[in-house]
Amino acid sequence: MRANLVSSVAVTCTAALALPLSLATPAASLPPAGPVDLVSVGSVDTDVAGSTQSLPLGPIGTTDRAVGGTATQGLTRRDVRPFSLLGVVWDDARAHLHGTVQVRTRAAGGSEWSPWQDVEIHNEEHGADPGTPEAETAALRGSTAPLWVGESDGVEIRVRPQAEGDAAPLPAGLRLELVDPGPERAAPGPRSGAAAEATADSARGAAQAAPTVEEAAASSVNAHLGAPSGASVIPALSRAATVAEATEAVFGAAAAKPYIGPRPKIITRKGWGADEKMRAKSFVYTKAVKAAFVHHSATGNNYTCRQAPSVLRSIYRYHVKSSGWRDVGYNFAVDKCGNIYEGRAGGVAKPVLGAHTLGFNTNSMGIAVLGSYTSTAPPAAAVNAVAKLTAWKLGLHGANPKGKATLTSGGGNKYKKGKKVKFNTIAGHRDGFATECPGSRLYSKLGATRTASAKYQGRP
Missing domain, CATH: 3.40.80.10 (Peptidoglycan recognition protein-like)
Structure with missing residues (x-):
């Protein structure tokens, strides 16, 4: 079990990128120091095997106006419950995310923020074959590839639409998923x-517990x-x-x-x-x-x-x-x-x-x-x-x-x-x-x- 959290639990290389100046976050828009009321900003799905924070994205920025009719969406820098992997999902699994996703995170208990990183957006080539029951479930969502960032408790994200001329609307229902895998477990191997x-x-102990x-x-x-x-x-x-x-x-x-x-x-x-x-x-x-x-x-x-x-x-x-x-x-x-x-x-x-x-x-x-x-x-x-x-x-x-x-x-x-x-x-x-x-x-x-x-x- 993590110290302050209930016990928790298919593309391209991750690259650190500088954020365009148009996406710079004004200091005034940063949340105040201290913990954030997570109930007001999203939902937390927690069970014995981990947890997922699901945070809705919204329009952001004061100088980065609509591109092709769609504004940049995201979240300004904020404190969150500890997580180690992130990704972005949206409502329609058949919709494509035409744009870029960039995130930066803060290591748990630290104060320094990581450089901006790209999240691989083309995840539609994975998944169940069309027409199969798995592909037809109502729970299916569109999603980016997941990105492992290590244990973190701060996040900021920008989802930019394509440049004008090639523009397509961002899919509806964009949400940032923050996954905590639960306690770290070493791969089974020799011990002494x-x-x-x-x-x-x-x-x-595990053998005594009935499966x-x-x-x-x-x-x-x-x-x-x-x-x-x-x-x-x-x-x-x-x-x-x-x-x-x-x-x-x-x-x-x-x-x-x-x-x-x-x-x-x-x-x-x-x-x-x-x-x-x-x-x-x-x-x-x-x-x-x-x-x-x-x-x-x-x-x-x-x-x-x-x-x-x-x-x-x-x-x-x-x-x-x-x-x-x-x-x-x-x-x-x-x-x-x-x-x-x-x-x-x-x-x-x-x-x-x-x-x-x-x-x-x-x-x-x-x-x-x-x-x-x-x-x-x-x-x-x-x-x-x-x-x-x-x-x-x-x-x-x-x-x-x-x-x-x-x-x-x-x-x-x-x-x-x-x-x-x-x-x-x-x-x-x-x-x-x-x-x-x-x-x-x-x-x-x-x-x-x-x-x-x-x-x-x-x-x-």
Whole structure:
């Protein structure tokens, strides 16, 4: 539990930018020192797994007049409850935000404000395929990508419409979402001494607490992988053991041994602290996993690997509570240290339908590398983790990482609904949608990733 708060809980690189002079905040418009009455400025959604502050945006500025008929919207500098991730949402999920979003924040307990940062606005390329129940829910909202800023208690935001001549109105119902992921949890890993004893005590305490129906369901789908109910980690397997397991369970006892990589260690939803009551109760599956789409989360690189579970819980909460999705959109996440995390619930070995590559979620999986990799090179550990993960998961479904896969467009992307499109088996998000995701620096690594993944599978 944070010191002064109730216990809490798919693009381009974050960049620090100078704010145009027309957006400078007059000193007189700043709120007075001291806490703000949050009830009067927005709503706070709090539960055992975190909290979300939802603050409506309004016209701001005295010198920045309407551009193309739409004024700049935002919030002047203010105190807020502690949060670590932010994003902007609006009422109509089909509406596009034509403009720019810039924010700056103040670290919790500090007095210095960060430089202005861009929030990636093009998030419409993520989400459920058109016509699916998830895409038709009344709770669905338009949204920017989320941005991780670390624990903060002050915020200021500007949403500027396009310049005159290309102007389009800003979407209705703009709100700033401030997400607190709850207490920080380190990714499960080796411990020694007092740390090991504390971890053991925590594990014993968790084991004594009866799991909820939702927790039991999310855990049981991985039980056949050596992860008993409530396990924080699905253990790694040697390639020989993985091949033996897959031959019997997936391909049949009489089948030839498959090409499949060793199963990597995977941190479960329990391991990163997912609140299973938040998501939709049912699991939705496709027929197979023919391809893997690689993404970056566009949340920025300002996180430590110890904070990765908090980043993931924040993204999960933003996808579900703020954007209206049934669960986190990605099937897997990978942090900068190469830790692999279970994403959307339903079983890591199963073909779970995600909401990661609009129009091509069927028969594919989405892997998000936490961070922004347009101008920053992804760490070798993260790239290697993607290779290991795809070698195993694609191998379960008989797919060659160096091969091709044909998927049928569900629409909503650069391909018409029903069009059959051939992709590399390991593809970038930009291959299926007009987007910069997964960032140029990560995208350039995919060729080497395919080669490494095939090698892990034992292919010549």
